[in-house]
Amino acid sequence: MFFVESLELEGLGNRSYVAGGRDRAVVVDPPRDIDRVIAMAARRGVRIAYVAETHVHNDYVSGGLELARVTGARYLVPAGAAVAFARTPVADGDRVALDEGLVLRALATPGHTPHHTSYVLEDDGRGALVFTGGSLLIGSVGRPDLVEPRLTERLARAQYASAHRLAAELDDDVRVLPTHGFGSFCSSSQTEGETTTIGAERRNNDVLTKDVDTFVAGLLAGLEDVPAYYAHMGPVNAAGPSPVDLTPPEPADAGQIAARLAAGEWVVDLRSRVAFAQGHVAGSFNFEGDGKLATYLAWLIPWGKPVTLLAETPEQIADAQRELARVGIDRPVAAATGTPGDWIEEGERPASFPRARFADLAAVRGRGEPMVVLDVRRDSERATGRVDGSVHIPIHELRGRLAEIPPGVVWVHCAGGTRAATAASLLDAAGRVVVAVDDTFDAAEEAGLALSRTDDGTTLRTE
The missing domain is CATH 3.60.15.10 (Ribonuclease Z/Hydroxyacylglutathione hydrolase-like)
Structure with a gap:
């Protein structure tokens, strides 16, 4: 047996x-x-x-x-x-x-x-x-x-x-x-x-x-x-990898978080995309701790860049540290728990940006309001259907291609909302006005948006 x-x-x-x-x-x-x-x-x-x-x-x-x-x-x-x-x-x-x-x-x-x-x-x-x-x-x-x-x-x-x-x-x-x-x-x-x-x-x-x-x-x-x-x-x-070290990172207060951001280090907020959009430390990036944290953070971050983790609880920090160690991000330089009010200096206010559905995007576009629709999905996903007139930059290329995004309010979407939230945080930190589309892509067609699909070289339109 x-x-x-x-x-x-x-x-x-x-x-x-x-x-x-x-x-x-x-x-x-x-x-x-x-x-x-x-x-x-x-x-x-x-x-x-x-x-x-x-x-x-x-x-x-x-x-x-x-x-x-x-x-x-x-x-x-x-x-x-x-x-x-x-x-x-x-x-x-x-x-x-x-x-x-x-x-x-x-x-x-x-x-x-x-x-x-x-x-x-x-x-x-x-x-x-x-x-x-x-x-x-x-x-x-x-x-x-x-x-x-x-x-x-x-x-x-x-x-x-x-x-x-x-x-x-x-x-x-x-x-x-x-x-x-x-x-x-x-x-x-x-x-x-x-x-x-x-x-x-x-x-x-x-x-x-x-x-x-x-x-x-x-x-x-x-x-x-x-x-x-x-x-x-x-x-x-x-x-031959070195032994893993999962001892807790050094605690960071609001002043240290501000100093690390000013030094160009990465401050990563592990909270849900809903909580992050409602309020966050300006300049921080949102990688949800219960998603593909290690894959996308390790993919996007400049290799070796110091990272500080923010979360609601010490357990969330420990879980993220464990996952990141699996891909060679060994020691966060610091961490902090609590809420955005604990992470910003006195007199400052948390940053925020709106979330929306594809129905909201359709309504705004229907009124003729200027906007930029940014699709951060992979090439294979986009090939199955895309919002007409959208700009396509896969999320793993976004940090190096921000200058390619036309001026205006950026409505960013992916297939389900998680990558859009991360992309929105990158754009927000870069000073762009952004709306995170927190919706499944199937809802785009249901909302009446004009879509294009490529099938055997033929472009089909649905209204």
Whole structure:
């Protein structure tokens, strides 16, 4: 008998796994904050005997090296990965015993990276599940363009071959447990569902239903921009990440917050977009703590820029600090809790801006009032429909393209409101008059706004 438990990193769209038998376990692709992994193993009453990496990760800082050090586990890393620390190199076909009859077998699956390796958990000689990392995902595969642009097509073809190898060597009922694909930008396309099997992927995944040339062409055509911070993750993981430090940041008072803003540092307000719009420290940026905080803050912030966190409670600060540490933003220089009244100096007033719905935008546009409609969604989202006459700047490019936005009141929208709120805070800090559209994009058509859609090269209009 064996067990397997998953540890979700919801903000990053990843999962780590703990699996084992009666006494010993393996941890696959652990997060940087290893305390949760250790607690999971302790609840099971098992010793972590192995830590296994499917690849050198490009989207988060691994806790594998530290977890192996703390627990005394053997650290399994693909032999082809160029790393600067001692580890147990793993080659195709290598096996390690977890328990009587329970074996972990390495299976080379290059594509997401050249050295990518999956791990099959065999129970009494039969494959029961496979940890596929960034290889075979739920309805998709890991993207092949994170290593070197000149290798992208070659890795895409390797990804195809690896998926077919998994399907050929494993039975239909073998569970597929990927690391990426639950909202991660390491996935080559959006995925749906929480669980899958080899048989389900054989029936539904393009990589297993299309010929190689058709699959590769579609894969390459669908790749979008990579979060900027990914450029820092691979080198950090290859060098060997330092232990995480989650001790509380230094407290900041109103004067210190003002001084940090004046010095050009980032002050990040973690409160809800509703609360931020109603009142905030002028010049601060809004990244909701319960959204994709790590992904978008790490994507937008100049790398290495000092950051101060603002939130209503110490628990919210601690949660954000933990999430940011996973992407290498290790130590906020300061933090403060409370309300905007606690964060501004005496005699000052909080800044604010209005929120609206698409119906409000339609009404204002119908009256002929001047406005700028700014769409901060990704290219693929905009291709499915856009407000006529809108300006398009994806949110991850906004900070460097503010000068391209025409003069006037800026009504900024995304697909659901979260990114629009962050964009509105960037514009507000830059001195623009802004309205944050806090609405789903489906409501734009319902409100009667003129939309354009591109479908096979044909532009359609709906009024």
